[in-house]
Amino acid sequence: MPRKRALHTENYDKALPTALRGLFNERDYTHQDLAEYLGKTRQTVSCYCGGTSSPDWETIVKIADFFSVSTDYLLGRSDVASQREDIQVSHITTGLSEKAVSYLHKVNEISKLPPTSRRLNILSDLLERRQFDLLLALMERYVRLMRTIPSLEYSTSADYIFCVDELKKHGYEVALPDEQAQALFSERIINILRGLLDDIADGENCDAKKKATGGNR
Numbered sequence: 001m002p003r004k005r006a007l008h009t010e011n012y013d014k015a016l017p018t019a020l021r022g023l024f025n026e027r028d029y030t031h032q033d034l035a036e037y038l039g040k041t042r043q044t045v046s047c048y049c050g051g052t053s054s055p056d057w058e059t060i061v062k063i064a065d066f067f068s069v070s071t072d073y074l075l076g077r078s079d080v081a082s083q084r085e086d087i088q089v090s091h092i093t094t095g096l097s098e099k100a101v102s103y104l105h106k107v108n109e110i111s112k113l114p115p116t117s118r119r120l121n122i123l124s125d126l127l128e129r130r131q132f133d134l135l136l137a138l139m140e141r142y143v144r145l146m147r148t149i150p151s152l153e154y155s156t157s158a159d160y161i162f163c164v165d166e167l168k169k170h171g172y173e174v175a176l177p178d179e180q181a182q183a184l185f186s187e188r189i190i191n192i193l194r195g196l197l198d199d200i201a202d203g204e205n206c207d208a209k210k211k212a213t214g215g216n217r
Contacts, residue, residue, distance in 0.1 A: 011051030015076025016060070020049045023067050037066050125200045135192045138184060145181035 011017060024031070031045040038045070038059060047053040048063075055063065064071045070088070072078035080091045080098045090101040104123075111120035126132050154160055155176060164174045175183070 009051045011054075014051055016054065016074055017049055017051040019069075019074045019076065020063070023069065024049065027067065029067075034063065034066055038062055122200060125203070126196060129196055129199070131192055131196055135189065135196065138189050138192070142181050142184050142189060145177040145184070148177045150176065 023029075031042045031049070035042045035045045040059075044053070048055055060071055060074060064074055064083070067081075068083060069081040070078060070083050073081045078088065080088050082088065082098060082102065084105075087098065087101050087105060090096070090104070091098055094101065096104075107116075107119050107123065110116045111118070150160075167174050
């Protein structure tokens with residue numbers, strides 16, 4: 001006999017069941033692992049994941065501790081899973097994703113030791129320079145162009161070829177989005193980035209010379 005399709009309850013897509021299913025998919029834990037931690041049965045945990053039953057507040061707190069996430073994340077009140085308040089605040093104040101914020105905190109920590117002690121300074125130098133905003137805008141345009149690449153069927157169609165030929169007759173050059181993106185990268189993005197890094201390197205060289213000579217007298 002064919003297997004019956006599982007029917008989802010009306011609470012299946014609610015915040016808590018969805019968060020639980022996501023955490024189990026991301027982490028190397030089983031329903032049995034959580035059940036043993038909570039002192040409940042595996043079937044109970046499965047019901048939490050399916051939305052057929054809901055844990056009380058004390059159990060929600062224990063679930064959050066088990067996965068090392070915030071209760072707000074479990075309840076759909078925050079996109080940040082981390083329990084660290086500094087990461088939650090940084091996410092709110094900067095608008096960066098949790099992974100991006102966590103990376104910045106990690107860079108800050110590892111930058112206290114060689115050989116990675118310059119990473120945070122380089123990142124700060126890049127963000128402080130006026131050209132960085134232009135670089136970011138060009139990178140945004142590059143991504144947008146790469147997302148609008150027409151299909152091979154369209155770019156080789158008779159209608160497209162006819163339009164291109166007509167435009168060329170009137171002196172216009174036609175380039176597909178990916179060709180525009182590649183030109184943007186090789187002609188502008190890479191040059192601006194190289195210029196920014198060269199400026200940072202020159203600044204560090206000047207600082208090193210000043211230290212070597214004891215500074216300006």
